[in-house]
Structure formats: structure tokens, C-alpha cells
């Protein structure tokens with residue numbers, strides 16, 4: 235991994251947002267498949283967006299407790315490089331999906347307090363990457379993408395045997411502090427670079443990537 239921070243922009247919904255995120259230097263582009271989300275994509279829309287992504291950037295499909303048939307239907311049509319599992323998938327399920335679909339898997343784990351930390355280690359034994367995210371509150375409408383941060387001090391200095399990404403409530407205004415405190419080399423953002431739910435803002439994406447110290451692409 236190079237010295238620059240790798241940025242994932244999640245929940246892209248339009249060709250303009252995909253193009254902007256790629257040009258601004260994102261390393262991972264995330265597509266959400268969760269019908270209740272304002273960022274949800276139908277498969278054919280996702281195919282169009284994914285086909286427009288320049289080579290070298292990772293196209294990530296975010297799913298929530300999806301079954302094999304749903305994943306097959308998605309992966310048959312959309313050229314995806316990585317699965318992001320954002321539901322209650324167990325370590326066994328993560329291992330099963332890696333073997334079945336032959337794609338790297340990033341497992342999202344919600345963190346609210348110390349009691350949530352063992353799950354990170356459990357998933358780091360089987361996943362290719364872990365996403366260290368804020369745990370959604372019980373009454374949250376969505377299992378992620380809520381723009382809520384957790385107490386980053388909980389993971390300061392902690393390391394796992396696989397690459398990991400920090401997520402949850404990151405913004406252009408707080409991402410540098412989050413990186414400094416946690417030592418993250420990869421960060422993920424969705425709500426913090428939107429002008430409205432599901433609508434990415436090019437200026438905010440640019441400010442976020444610059445503030446994170448992300449790679450500049452020419």
C-alpha cells in the first residue's frame with residue numbers, strides 16, 4: 235500500500251458522481267444494494283455505473299444479509315471487485331461467501347463500546363478487510379450510512395491482521411483528526427459528502443479526499 239490514505243466513497247448513485255469520485259482520487263467506489271436506502275441501486279443502474287469506472291479503482295458492492303441467489307443475480311450483471319457485507323453476517327458466512335464467489339470480502343463491524351471490539355478480531359480472521367464503522371442506534375432507519383461517528387479512542391492503537399478501513403460520520407472537517415487518532419490508512423465516507431441523502435456533492439468529495447491526504451489523480 236502506498237503512503238497516501240486510500241479513500242472509499244460509498245453510495246454513489248449517478249454517472250456524474252462516479253466520474254467525480256474517480257477523478258478526485260477515490261480508490262474504492264461503493265454501490266449500495268439495500269432497497270430501504272436512498273442510495274439503493276437497481277442492478278441495471280449499477281451495471282451502467284460500474285462499467286464507467288476507470289480501471290484500477292475497486293468497485294465495491296454493499297449488501298445487507300443478502301442470500302446467495304441475490305448475490306448471484308447481482309454479480310452476474312455488475313462487474314464488482316469486492317463485497318462489503320453490512321448486515322449480521324457471521325464469520326462462517328463471510329468465509330462461505332469468499333469461497334463461493336471468489337471475491338475479496340470486507341466485513342463491516344459496528345462499534346459503540348469496548349464490548350464490540352472482539353467481533354473485529356473474529357472477522358479479521360476470515361475477511362480480506364474489515365470496515366470499522368459506527369454501530370447504528372436501535373431506532374436507526376438504516377444499518378449504516380447514518381452519518382454517525384463512534385468514539386475513535388476505542389480503537390486508537392489497535393491493529394488487525396488484515397487491512398482495515400475507518401467509517402462512520404466522517405466529514406471533510408473531522409477526517410484528518412480521525413486518521414491522526416486511530417492511525418487509519420483507509421477511510422470510508424457516504425453522508426459526509428452528500429448535499430442530500432443519496433446525492434453526492436463534488437466539492438465535498440474533493441474537500442474530503444484532500445483533508446484525508448488521499449491520492450491525487452491527474
Ligand SMILES: O=C(O)c1ccccc1NCC(=O)[C@H](O)[C@H](O)COP(=O)(O)O
Nearest residue numbers: 244271378379380381402403423424425
Ligand atoms: O449508505 C447506506 O444507505 C447504507 C445502507 C445499508 C447499510 C449500509 C449503508 N451504508 C454504509 C456506508 O455507506 C459506509 O460504508 C459507512 O457506514 C459510512 O457511512 P456514513 O456514516 O454515512 O459516512
